[in-house]
Amino acid sequence: KYEQRIILITGCLMGLFLFAILYNVFSRKIDVPACTPFSTNYEKPQVKKVDSLRYEIYAIAHMWTFEPSDISVPAGSTVDLYLTSTDVVHGFDIARKDINLMAVPGGVTKKTIHFDEPGVYHVVCHEYCGAGHQNMMGDIKVT
Ligand code: CUA
Known part of the structure; x- marks a missing residue:
């Protein structure tokens, strides 16, 4: 009896967490980062210009630095970060x-970020x- 109650409560909690995630994704339009398996489509670490206000950043984290460590994009840009x-x-x-x-070995985390305000954004x-x-940090310069 006692076990059944614990299992039921746990099940309800899991349902609640799942509901909270789905609610945030669909109702509040909160953008959940995507994580896909690493593939050869991932290019070398670089900042790639797609057009004047659209960039792709391919970033690699490893002990104990980020590559590229200095990233610079103009204010108002939209960046797809891989x-x-x-x-x-x-x-x-x-x-x-x-x-x-999170930077996960074997996976690529993708997030679209808008940089409207100029300034230096520290990455840790x-x-x-x-x-x-x-000591693991970098900068994103928005000019
Ligand atoms: Cu990399 Cu902590």
């Missing part, structure tokens, strides 16, 4: 942007990844 890792799980947190992604790794974790 993020992966070549060793362990790293984080990719863009300060002042409410963006918090927020996933503990070894002895150099605290």
Whole structure:
């Protein structure tokens, strides 16, 4: 009897979490980052200009840096960020942007980001990844 109740409560909680995610995705239009398997379509680390206000950034996280470490795009741009890792799980947190992604080996995390305000946006790794974790950072310059 006791076990049945625990299983029921757990099931309800799982349902609630799933509902919360789906509710956020569909009703509040919150963009959930996509994660796809790594494929050879992933290009080398680079900032690629699609047109004047549209960029693609291919970023790689590895112990203990990001590539490219210095990224620069003009204000008003829309950026498709493709993020992966070549060793362990790293984080990719863009300060002042409410963006918090994970760089997973074997997977590519994609997120579309709008940079309207000019400034320097610091990027830090927020996933503990070894002895150099605290030194793992980069900048996105919006000019
Ligand atoms: Cu990379 Cu912590």
